[in-house]
Amino acid sequence: MKKNIKDLSLEDLQEELKLIGEKPYRAEQIFKWIYQDNVSTFEDMSNISLELRKKLENNFTLCIYSILDKQISKDGTKKYLFDLSDGNAIETVLMEYKHGYSICVSTQIGCKMGCEFCASTGVGFIRSLSAGEIVEQVLAVERDENVKVSNLVFMGIGEPLDNYNNVMQAIKILNHPKGINMGARHISISTSGLVPKIYELAEEDMQCTLSISLHATTDEKRDEMMPINKTYNIKSLMEACKYYIQKTNKRISFEYALAKENNDNLEDAKRLVKLLKGMLCHVNLIPINKIDNGNYVKSSNENILKFRDYLNENGVVATVRRELGADIDAACGQLRKKVLRGE
Ligand code: SF4
Numbered sequence: 001m002k003k004n005i006k007d008l009s010l011e012d013l014q015e016e017l018k019l020i021g022e023k024p025y026r027a028e029q030i031f032k033w034i035y036q037d038n039v040s041t042f043e044d045m046s047n048i049s050l051e052l053r054k055k056l057e058n059n060f061t062l063c064i065y066s067i068l069d070k071q072i073s074k075d076g077t078k079k080y081l082f083d084l085s086d087g088n089a090i091e092t093v094l095m096e097y098k099h100g101y102s103i104c105v106s107t108q109i110g111c112k113m114g115c116e117f118c119a120s121t122g123v124g125f126i127r128s129l130s131a132g133e134i135v136e137q138v139l140a141v142e143r144d145e146n147v148k149v150s151n152l153v154f155m156g157i158g159e160p161l162d163n164y165n166n167v168m169q170a171i172k173i174l175n176h177p178k179g180i181n182m183g184a185r186h187i188s189i190s191t192s193g194l195v196p197k198i199y200e201l202a203e204e205d206m207q208c209t210l211s212i213s214l215h216a217t218t219d220e221k222r223d224e225m226m227p228i229n230k231t232y233n234i235k236s237l238m239e240a241c242k243y244y245i246q247k248t249n250k251r252i253s254f255e256y257a258l259a260k261e262n263n264d265n266l267e268d269a270k271r272l273v274k275l276l277k278g279m280l281c282h283v284n285l286i287p288i289n290k291i292d293n294g295n296y297v298k299s300s301n302e303n304i305l306k307f308r309d310y311l312n313e314n315g316v317v318a319t320v321r322r323e324l325g326a327d328i329d330a331a332c333g334q335l336r337k338k339v340l341r342g343e
Pocket residue numbers: 111112113114115118119120121156157158159192332
């Protein structure tokens with residue numbers, strides 16, 4: 001079976017070239033064609049000898065996605081459903097901010113975590129994506145829109161830390177100066193709270209931002225919203241976060257999706273302050289996305305602002321995330337779910 005060339009770091013590619021009787025220095029040229037010129041075929045690598053192009057063709061795939069569906073929001077947010085070569089589909093979202101383009105990528109086909117408010121729940125878990133399948137989401141969007149993406153968040157379908165090695169390899173590839181050259185500071189990894197992996201991440205020497213999907217301040221509520229909490233409760237999650245901060249000296253971002261009469265009252269805000277006060281962190285308040293059959297309704301704008309003000313007045317820095325793509329199926333997993341159901 002041919003290997004996906006985008007699964008390989010530059011060093012891996014150098015080794016692979018040796019195995020097919022080629023000089024390792026060719027790897028840099030190939031890497032440039034793939035990540036800087038974003039070519040769709042080996043044929044397009046015009047300064048590579050015909051013989052080597054043939055060898056590449058025989059040994060590797062370039063993993064080029066085709067677009068199954070694309071939705072465009074009034075605010076310019078674009079949501080893609082990409083066709084994988086094995087018949088599966090994944091979602092990727094492109095958002096435009098003042099500072100440039102940001103992409104939200106998926107890391108798995110489906111998700112095992114079962115968060116109550118997530119459209120991916122109920123569709124099932126199929127498999128994790130390889131590093132190359134993660135990286136190709138960036139390249140496919142850049143080819144389609146003819147833009148350069150400057151920021152990336154691992155917040156699409158899947159739990160990134162449940163696909164740890166491939167996510168780390170994808171970051172290494174995205175980050176490489178001879179390739180896409182996306183600064184690690186512009187990459188954010190979001191987790192539902194896989195505590196052992198947070199400890200593992202703390203030991204990596206990387207500049208990415210860690211985001212924790214917290215969403216509740218009591219174990220009772222969090223157990224209900226995020227079943228992962230039954231394995232790693234809030235106390236163990238907070239201990240891991242404190243260790244991460246102490247080890248990396250990096251600020252953690254806590255995601256808190258506000259759902260009406262669920263986790264948005266003053267008592268919740270007070271408990272959140274108690275949990276986070278004194279920590280090097282920032283809270284992102286998110287108006288929860290409405291999903292089909294979901295039990296959650298978005299908090300009122302007034303309540304969201306009250307919640308934010310309470311946190312800020314009590315020493316926890318909080319901002320409300322701008323809602324993007326509200327008129328399309330922007331909640332992760334929604335578009336894939338629709339297409340799977342043939343709507
Ligand atoms: S919110 Fe994220 S971690 Fe939770 S089920 Fe959805 S994709 Fe998985």
